[in-house]
Amino acid sequence: MAAVIETKNLAVAFGEEGSQETIFHNVNISIEEGEFVTLVGVSGAGKSTMLRVISDLIHPKEGSIQVNTVQVADRRPISMVFQAANLMPWRTIAQNIQLGLEGIEISNEEKQKRTDSTLSLVGLPDVGDRWPYQLSGGQRQRIGIARALAVEPAILLMDEPFGALDAITRTSLQDELLRIWSETKKSILFVTHDIEEAVYLGDRVLLLGDKPAHIVQDFKIDIDRDKRRDSEAFLKKVEEVKAGLHGAIALTANGNSSNNDH
């Protein structure tokens, strides 16, 4: 199967020439069409930065990103769901969803159609005329998802989208997201620091070690999706990823000291 998106030896560094700090290096991620990939790592490891590089908000220092999709005038190949919903408070919900549709070749009827269909898809068909402040945090995040889906992307990037929500809302949105994913067949790259979330959602879990970050392990999650919450296989997988993450941190701690030596 063809990968929808492939990064090759991606590296990012911040700071002035000469005193640059490498955030991550040698990152190779490949996502198949329709695949749900989660990326876990400790806070500050560079997970968010990676999504920003893939969505071309930050330029990489090295490497390349290849998006293998047919260019269609009324779509955008990549779109993103942010940690805070980040809706524009001065736009109605419908206008927020249409943000990415402005500036691409799309008719007004099609714009309206996509607004309505994404609103239904996220389970909030009647809120188009409201202002963001009239919605709850969970509802706002659903609108963030609708906004990202409206551009019909080949790949959806999600930056800890449920991190700021309470546990109950988070659980229900995780299931919502899986339903939306199975209905739309989108390829998703989902960043989180919550290992259970990563194992629950992903077909694969990529483990990011830090300083400078790179993918240290790639877990395949072959547990039946109906049996993921609380099943023994699920808990075992979570433990396995956790152990991997601890190992990665220990590794980088050693890596740091050896870096300091020279």
Added chain:
Amino acid sequence: MKPTTRYIYSATGLVGFLLFWEGVTRLGVRLEWFEPHLLPPPSTLPATLASELGLGVWQEMVVDSLRHYIVGFVLGSLLGVTLGVMVALSPRVEASQAWLARIFRPIPPLAWIPFAIMWFGITHTAAAFIISIGIFWVNYFSAMSAVNSVDKDLIEVARAFGHRNMMALLRKVVMPGAAPGILAGLRTGLGQGWMTVVAAELFGVAGIGLRMNEASGLLNSQVVILYMFTIALLYGVSDYVFVAFQNRVLAWQR
């Protein structure tokens, strides 16, 4: 507090003030620093207004002052907001104006009167120029800080959804995001402008200020007070209209 309760309190405050004033002047309280005949009771105001209206002076002065005010307000606001936004957007422009603003900002509008006369003569333009100065600075700084406080995350969102160039970002994020701050600045300027109108007309351009100055020279305090209330009325109306406009534009705010 319920709106009606609030309304009652506001009206009581005003009526109480007028009654106190009327009482003090009627009782003929006389103190070393207080001569009642120099402070006419408010009950004389309607007659004064009728006389000024009869002479056609009131209408003429109000129209002249409105001309100065409106031109000064539009000019000062437009320049202040435009330059304030530019400064906030560009570090180079910001650096270029840093010292200049520190030099010119503290100069009171009235200090410009000699230059206004030299450049524009004793004209409506000169009065409008004086008024625009105070309004300019208010808007300059409020627009600057309004743009600086626009949520950077929203700019990133707009960029992520394909709006990459400066004009698109200005239109879609910066200006709407800065709108509450800019509108607050415009409203402050609205009041600031009326405060300068009187002073801007002191040097001989016809208007409310000139009429007040003439009357005060003749110790004709009724007329002075009449025009004080006239300014209050004009300010009240313009502020009311502005707030209605502001609430409409900012309907998205809680």
